Amino acid sequence: MTAYDYGFDTLAIHAGQDPDPRTGAVVPPIYQTSTYAQDAVGAPRLGYEYSRSGNPTRDALQECLAAIEGGRRGLAFASGLAAEDTLLRAVCRPGDHVVIPGDAYGGTYRLFAKVAENWGLSWTAVPLDDLDQVRAAFRPGVTKMIWAETPTNPLLNIADIAALGGLAHEYDALLVVDNTFASPYLQQPLALGADVVVHSTTKYLGGHSDVVGGALVAASDELGDTLAFHQNAMGAVNGPFDAWLTLRGVKTLGVRMERHCDNAERIVSYLREHRAVSDVLYPGLDSHPGHEVAAKQMQRFGGMVSFRANGGMEKAVEICNRTKLFVLAESLGGIESLIEHPGQMTHLSAAGSALEVPADLVRLSVGIETVDDLLADLEQALG
Missing domain, CATH: 3.90.1150.10 (Aspartate Aminotransferase, domain 1)
Structure with a gap:
């Protein structure tokens, strides 16, 4: 099932969620396990070895997230900030620069100002609805991404995703869009030119205030593979029950x-x-x-x-x-x-x-x- 085959609500209910082949269970099981039996040395069944690296319940959520955002690869994390941190460390290096919203979410601001800055990442906050200010903030060859929220939290300012994508790509930078406030039901940033979508799945995707999580959805296979490597290497994944709760929430988004x-x-x-x-x-x-x-x-x-x-x-x-x-x-x-x-x-x-x-x-x-x-x-x- 791909994003091009069905409508949004159908994808939210079915993508990555085929009936269990062994039992016929309609809802994907919670694979509450840390490790998996292997058929022989170097021959894991279906590629599953250890649940940090891969878990069937998390994989179901990740496939669904990619489908409803129209992306090539979805990745689920323990929180939205865990997803953000993994993205920054996967793409940026000490000495790089990022443009962020002038009214960014407080947790995102704290991540940039109190954590990422300490390992050499610089940032500039500008109103993203002013393309002249965004362009002026760019440092050619140094700025690696525009980090956008639209609508912003909590001032509800709006950024033009297509225009920001064009500007970012002009400088060989990425456009990252935090789509938490809008949700993929109301807004599709990847279709408008974004390279990565960020979510706190705690919010509208989970939808019931009973689970904490985060997600990244990449527009390309290459970037998706890079993010998946860092997801495994850094280890900030969500557990299978959290993935299952989030997947349940997505169905009614x-x-x-x-x-x-x-x-x-x-x-x-x-x-x-x-x-x-x-x-x-x-x-x-x-x-x-x-x-x-x-x-x-x-x-x-x-x-x-x-x-x-x-x-x-x-x-x-x-x-x-x-x-x-x-x-x-x-x-x-x-x-x-x-x-x-x-x-x-x-x-x-x-x-x-x-x-x-x-x-x-x-x-x-x-x-x-x-x-x-x-x-x-x-x-x-x-x-």
Whole structure:
């Protein structure tokens, strides 16, 4: 089964998930094993030797991820940051340079600023929706990749994937797109010119807030082989049960994303009219500076909504503390709605830097509950 044979939802349910040949089990088994019997020295059965190097449950997930992203090879990891770290060490060397978003996710910023920088990787943060600034940040022969998020976390800025891909390839660099916020259901970066897609599968792909994981999907066999070598050599793989949980979540991604988007659109309309809100950040709004690009490269505009509170940080924190259905918690993309204050939670690592987020910002991960209940909860919390 390939990405060219079937529609998205069919691939999500079937790619890499043929019935078990021995028992006929419709759902792929959890191969909860560390090692495998070999038929003879140097002759492992079906190529499986040790579960860090290969596991049938993880392989099922990896094949499915490649199919739904339209890539040549998918690789699953223990977390999104484990996937990011493996990618950086596979592609970059000390002395290399990367262009990152001016409002990158706090964990990604921390990886670059506090970890990768220590082994000699330099980086420049620029607004990726300004191609002139991106070009100006390039160091020919030194810059190895543009690292993009679109929409960004938590400011929901939009980058033109096709334009960034053209620019990166002009300089023989890679375009990496973190597709976590959009999910492959809403956006297909590889088809638009990206070389690698990154996911925190903890979020929309898993979808139930019960498993942590990450993924890389490569557009080419050559890059996929390089990443697979480093996946094995560095060892930050997910376990078989985590792979199975993620694969279960992927099956319903399409129907969940439709409900996430429906609910988010209702909430955006409500927030825009509320006196306690000074600004709503959502790429589905005509007033959003990235709306035209988002409409071109996304199927819909997603379930993430951010807004700025009248009354500054004190009011933003008060709103976060007052909700009842919106759970005050980090992470996103689950079936339940979450609320957080990025400045003191997910993006605290960027405090005091050029990537610091506004203190009055509130981020919502809009779940799939009955939307009228969510609106009532926001009404009492906003006061």
